[in-house]
Amino acid sequence: MRRKFMGISQQVLGDSIGLTFQQVQKYERGSNRISASKLWHIGQVLKVPIDYFFDGFAGGEAPEDAPGGTEAKINAFLTTTEGIELAEVFPKVSGPKLRRKVLDLVKALADDSEI
Incomplete structure (x- = not known):
């Protein structure tokens, strides 16, 4: 969502972190796991702290x-x-x-x- 909000294509994000757009696509779909270091690099490109990606991760749905x-x-x-x-x-x-x-x-x- 952040990438789209900033108007950054998967290609541009991939180039910024040394990956192909296909790999970025797989990360976004959840079909491939992402390393902590890559997640940190993505956060740098998207100008968000790493905890941005864990918002609401406490588990379960809130009533x-x-x-x-x-x-x-x-x-x-x-x-x-x-x-x-x-x-x-x-x-x-x-x-x-x-x-x-x-x-x-x-x-x-x-x-x-x-x-």
Whole structure:
């Protein structure tokens, strides 16, 4: 999510840390393990401390009413491609009334998917 937020391609990140974009892709998908030193180098390129990558790693899901429960769900959503795209374009919807209608539509779609 941080790489995408900064507008850095997998190729550029890979070049910065001495890897191919394919290897970066495998790290992002979780199909390959990453060494602590590579994780540190990635943090340097992405300008974040190494603990950034362990946020919420305490284990288990927090109940929604627990501190951080809703925040954890929001962060999980924003790590998806769709979440990033939605976060980028939603503010471009003009006017609070139209944004409210979009929100109401999404809520209605979510309610229908639970049936």
